[in-house]
Amino acid sequence: MTISKEELRRASVDARLKLTVEEEERLLTDVNKIIQQAKSLINLDLQEVKPTFYGSEQKNFLREDIEGISLKNDEALANAPESDQFYFRVPKIVEE
Amino acid sequence: MAYEHLEELGKVVVERCRNIDKESGVFVSFDADLIAEDMKLFEEKLEQGEELPLAGLSFVLADNISTAGIRTTCGSKMLASYQPLFDAEAVSRLKDNGALLAGKTTVDEFGFGVSSVKSGAAKAVSAGAVNFALSVDTVGELRQAASIHGIAAIKPTYGRIPRKGVVGYAASLEVLGIMAKKVTELAVILKYIAGHLPADPTSLIGEVPDYPSLLEEGPAEFKIAVPADWSEARGIDEPTKKIFGTQLKLLDEYGFRIELVPFSYFYHSFLVAQFISAVEAFSDLANYDGVRFGYRDGAKHLQEMFINSRSKGMSNRLKRFLVFGALVSSKKYFNRCYLQAQKMRTLIKEELKTRLKKYDFIFTPTVPFTNAKTHDAYHDSLLNPASYYTAAANLAGLPALTIPIAHSEVHMPGLHFIGSDETGLLQAALRLEKEYL
Numbered sequence: 001m002t003i004s005k006e007e008l009r010r011a012s013v014d015a016r017l018k019l020t021v022e023e024e025e026r027l028l029t030d031v032n033k034i035i036q037q038a039k040s041l042i043n044l045d046l047q048e049v050k051p052t053f054y055g056s057e058q059k060n061f062l063r064e065d066i067e068g069i070s071l072k073n074d075e076a077l078a079n080a081p082e083s084d085q086f087y088f089r090v091p092k093i094v095e096e
Numbered sequence: 097m098a099y100e101h102l103e104e105l106g107k108v109v110v111e112r113c114r115n116i117d118k119e120s121g122v123f124v125s126f127d128a129d130l131i132a133e134d135m136k137l138f139e140e141k142l143e144q145g146e147e148l149p150l151a152g153l154s155f156v157l158a159d160n161i162s163t164a165g166i167r168t169t170c171g172s173k174m175l176a177s178y179q180p181l182f183d184a185e186a187v188s189r190l191k192d193n194g195a196l197l198a199g200k201t202t203v204d205e206f207g208f209g210v211s212s213v214k215s216g217a218a219k220a221v222s223a224g225a226v227n228f229a230l231s232v233d234t235v236g237e238l239r240q241a242a243s244i245h246g247i248a249a250i251k252p253t254y255g256r257i258p259r260k261g262v263v264g265y266a267a268s269l270e271v272l273g274i275m276a277k278k279v280t281e282l283a284v285i286l287k288y289i290a291g292h293l294p295a296d297p298t299s300l301i302g303e304v305p306d307y308p309s310l311l312e313e314g315p316a317e318f319k320i321a322v323p324a325d326w327s328e329a330r331g332i333d334e335p336t337k338k339i340f341g342t343q344l345k346l347l348d349e350y351g352f353r354i355e356l357v358p359f360s361y362f363y364h365s366f367l368v369a370q371f372i373s374a375v376e377a378f379s380d381l382a383n384y385d386g387v388r389f390g391y392r393d394g395a396k397h398l399q400e401m402f403i404n405s406r407s408k409g410m411s412n413r414l415k416r417f418l419v420f421g422a423l424v425s426s427k428k429y430f431n432r433c434y435l436q437a438q439k440m441r442t443l444i445k446e447e448l449k450t451r452l453k454k455y456d457f458i459f460t461p462t463v464p465f466t467n468a469k470t471h472d473a474y475h476d477s478l479l480n481p482a483s484y485y486t487a488a489a490n491l492a493g494l495p496a497l498t499i500p501i502a503h504s505e506v507h508m509p510g511l512h513f514i515g516s517d518e519t520g521l522l523q524a525a526l527r528l529e530k531e532y533l
Contacts, residue, residue: 007426016406023416026416031420034370037479044436046443054298055254056253076388081391092398
């Protein structure tokens with residue numbers, strides 16, 4: 001199993017990130033080394049094993065459905081790079 | 097300490113913090129006026145008869161733990177000016193009990209990995225500027241930083257301390273942990289910040305033991321399992337092998353019955369954690385897109401803004417990690433890498449739990465290197481074996497503890513114990529601290 005540059009580029013698009021040529025090269029080397037090191041793990045037959053996705057075995061629970069104070073408008077917008085009175089402002093969504 | 101001396105103590109803390117900051121750049125946020133105000137407030141509360149059991153103790157926070165109105169940068173350009181609206185739950189609990197927040201310390205970006213330079217929390221504790229620190233442990237960063245700087249640290253069971261207010265990168269692995277010089281301090285602080293929080297469904301329900309009062313108890317002898325192939329760790333250096341080998345013999349004299357025990361899956365844990373944490377980071381850090389908070393870069397349209405903001409707001413190291421996470425969770429590699437890692441996580445967890453039925457602890461070095469420079473040399477790589485011994489506890493959600501070896505000729509990685517519960521770990525660590533270190 002070898003990862004190609006094209007696969008890395010697609011993954012960069014998924015992560016909404018742009019890598020420089022040097023970073024891409026470096027990542028390609030690192031990723032293929034990881035895959036190489038993990039070969040014995042990847043090739044194990046674990047069909048019968050259930051995955052563990054969570055940190056604890058505690059069952060999820062639901063809180064009571066009681067109304068409470070939520071974020072105020074100005075608090076929600078306090079850290080926004082750009083906002084107007086009620087909204088986050090962003091550039092145009094449609095590409096010209 | 098008499099409470100009328102709190103203001104004086106505040107001044108001492110300020111001076112010590114300034115000294116260590118001058119020496120090795122520890123703080124991201126530090127405000128001497130705020131310290132004076134807080135101490136005054138604590139004095140007033142005490143005068144009014146309020147109980148503040150932690151009054152007189154000071155602490156720092158790694159800068160990926162939220163503080164209301166105080167910048168929480170997470171060591172990233174992405175959040176350089178971000179000010180949370182609330183304190184992390186653990187911080188509220190500490191303040192409510194009278195502990196003084198001295199400042200926020202340097203941290204590697206979003207707490208991903210640990211370098212000797214940016215482990216500001218451990219530096220502040222090690223230098224004696226404050227009594228303790230809180231930091232995040234995802235694959236062992238807290239314990240590794242403590243080990244590099246020669247102090248003790250506890251990574252509690254997953255969910256023991258509420259995660260509300262922790263800006264993490266891998267939700268199923270990360271916990272808040274405590275660093276201090278003394279085991280008793282770890283026990284005291286854990287008592288006050290552990291315990292369920294309804295707003296955090298991952299926090300554990302149940303009584304919190306009175307750790308400090310249980311410290312002197314415990315069995316006369318502890319049974320310890322050491323992974324038989326401990327010396328085959330990736331990246332392990334000769335001094336670690338030599339020193340840890342010697343410790344194994346010495347510990348026997350102090351009631352630690354050590355057995356070398358074969359492990360089949362433990363050795364996969366650092367790679368498994370690498371796959372899982374990368375995928376979780378790819379997901380957990382997806383909201384840093386320049387819309388609601390954080391750095392925004394100019395762009396003609398929204399998609400371009402996402403990409404530009406993230407690409408310029410994050411370091412190359414973090415970006416490589418996130419792209420790796422995106423790759424491993426893509427359709428082609430999901431089953432082969434990510435799901436396979438999650439299945440191996442099950443086996444690692446079962447293996448540890450099986451061993452912990454027969455033995456009190458699993459014992460290893462904390463990191464495979466004796467030298468902080470080796471740590472830093474690996475730091476920029478995605479193939480960093482620093483978490484070789486620590487990641488298993490995060491994968492299994494089990495508590496673990498590191499304590500330094502004193503009187504060592506070289507900088508020794510700490511001694512690392514994985515256990516079933518915090519009480520046992522603290523008891524064993526105290527015994528070592530008192531009789532041996």
